[in-house]
Amino acid sequence: MNIQNDRGQKETSATQGAYLSIRDMILTGQLPAGDKLKIEKLRMMLNTGASPVREALSLLTSDMLVERIDQRGFRAAPASQSNFEEILMLRCSLEDMAVRMSVDKADSDWEDALVLSHHRMKKLAANGDATFEDAHKSFHMALLDNCGSPMLLKYCSQLYDLNIRYRYLAAGSESYQSRNIPAEHEEILSAAVQRDSALAADRLITHYRLTGEYLTAQLADI
Secondary structure, eight states: OOHHHHHHHHHHHHHHHHHHHHHHHHHTTSSOTTOEEOHHHHHHHHTSOHHHHHHHHHHHHHTTSEEEOSSSOEEEOOOOHHHHHHHHHHHHHHHHHHHHHHHHTOOHHHHHHHHHHHHHHHHHHHHTOTTHHHHHHHHHHHHHGGGSOHHHHHHHHHHHHHHHHHHHHHTTOHHHHTSOHHHHHHHHHHHHHTTOHHHHHHHHHHHHHHHHHHHHHHGGGO
């Protein structure tokens, strides 16, 4: 056995594990926006070493979920109304383009994958499954997956993640809960499988802007 290689794989695994855990805590608000992220505290929370935590935080700066506050410190990226409005503007612009390209290039394989991702998301939502959020993102990315532009998909994926923290802020709002989100997803899916790119784009962007209205009201005091 190559001991050095085995050690390297374990360190990579530890960093990846820390990255995913910290990322999830930031997205869901367990690590609140703007809070200082202390290496020692996170190391104890995750039962891992300081190096994987530090490396994970460095990776998360590239995702714009963490900011360096000095040479030795990090904080969860702050949340603000202006930041959310910028994210929403970029999502609407880029995903409008991506979903049109994706639907215009539709084939049976893409349609099958999209329908399957929607079915899985719907099933997990009905069961209250903890993995629903992953399935939700998978559905939204499946809509765009056929666009043929890896760089565009990467930006859309990153913007999705940046938006999640703001969506969690609105989750307790009565007006947010009164929306029929599953019906909105069904309408987007229907337009996509009908291969109507203009209608799919219109329904997707309307879906985002409705969420944006609730979130803007929630963020007024930040």
